[in-house]
Structure formats: structure tokens, C-alpha cells
Amino acid sequence: MIYVTHALPVNEPGEPTLSREQVWDGLVMKANNALPFVPAMTSCEVTARLSDTVFDRDIEFRGQSFTERISLFAQERVVFTRIAGPVLGTIANEIEQDAEGLHLRFSFALVVTDVVPGSAQEQEYADGMTADYLKAVAATLSAMRRVAAETAGV
Known part of the structure; x- marks a missing residue:
């Protein structure tokens, strides 16, 4: 099993300041259509709405097809559970706050x-996934900042 976790600060000097609500709105947009947020994803289509907070989507990521079940936990986290494809498991995007401010984990x-x-092949996949997800989190924050700047008229 590959397990990775990493947090990035949401608010950086010189960038628009984002509230928890703005980060949450960005995560919901990403859950519904990740293409603007995840550079390694080439296809993303919601296929079933199971409730207001749970839906399925089909994606193509790094040239592989997956079905994910998305669970939204308001203002806290989005969980992507891979239910079909060559790589199964869970991915979580979480909004955290501490004395230093907001973070996106x-x-x-x-x-x-x-x-x-534990093989070299598994490690190679883990390294690629980590790099892709760091890019995805950075792209997600960048898109959220762009929306915040447009909303503020900057």
C-alpha cells in the first residue's frame, strides 16, 4: 500500500487571502470537474448523483481509467474513493487550521x-503520484486564488 500525506499553506504573502468557505467552494468545484485543477487528469465526468453529498465520477488520470465515489464533508474534507480501476484506495483533500492559518492537506x-x-515499481508509482498530487494541490490553490482575485475585482 502506498500512503502519502502533505499539507500546503493556503494563504501566501502577496496572494489573495482565502477563507475556509472559499477553499471549500474550490474543493467542491474540483470534485465535480477536476480538469482545471489536476494537470495529470485528461477526463472527468460525473456519472451518478447518489445524494447531495455523494456522487460517482469517471476519470482518466495518468492514462488510466478509474471510477471514484466522492463524499463531501462540508467545510472540512472531500474523500475520493477509487471503486474501479487499476489503483484502488482513497484520496482525501482536507482543510486544516492551526495557529499559522489555513492549510490544504x-x-x-x-x-x-x-x-x-514494497517493490521498486510500487515506489516509482508512489513518487509519480506524489509529484502529481503536489501539482494538483498547487493548481487547486492557484485556481481558488484566481477566483478570489476576480471576485474582489483585482
């Missing part, structure tokens, strides 16, 4: 089918 716990646990 991504975590994933994934199992790559047909790959030996």
Missing part, C-alpha cells in the same frame, strides 16, 4: 493492482 492510501508491495 492531501492524503492518499492506494493499492496498485498487479504490483508487488
